[in-house]
Amino acid sequence: MKKQYLHLSAYSCDKCAGPVIAGSIAVRENEISKETGIREVGAICLSCGHRQSKATEPGLTHNFPPTQWESKKAIGVSPGAAELH
Numbered sequence: 001m002k003k004q005y006l007h008l009s010a011y012s013c014d015k016c017a018g019p020v021i022a023g024s025i026a027v028r029e030n031e032i033s034k035e036t037g038i039r040e041v042g043a044i045c046l047s048c049g050h051r052q053s054k055a056t057e058p059g060l061t062h063n064f065p066p067t068q069w070e071s072k073k074a075i076g077v078s079p080g081a082a083e084l085h
């Protein structure tokens with residue numbers, strides 16, 4: 001059965017050095033298959049609101065364990081469509 005996974009990573013903001021949280025969604029066809037169709041769903045600095053989609057210092061990126069993401073409705077939202085603040 002197809003499952004969706006939410007991946008979160010955190011890195012430093014270029015503007016204020018605060019934490020930027022970036023999310024992406026990947027799909028797995030079954031338990032043992034590789035993840036496919038990885039899509040960026042957005043990135044924003046929690047401190048100043050700057051939308052920084054890439055870490056400028058890759059060594060400092062923290063990756064959180066993927067979480068199963070049930071809501072298919074949320075996946076259809078295009079990046080930048082929802083304002084977080």
Ligand SMILES: [Zn+2]
Pocket residue numbers: 013014015016017018045046047048049050
């Ligand atoms: Zn910032």
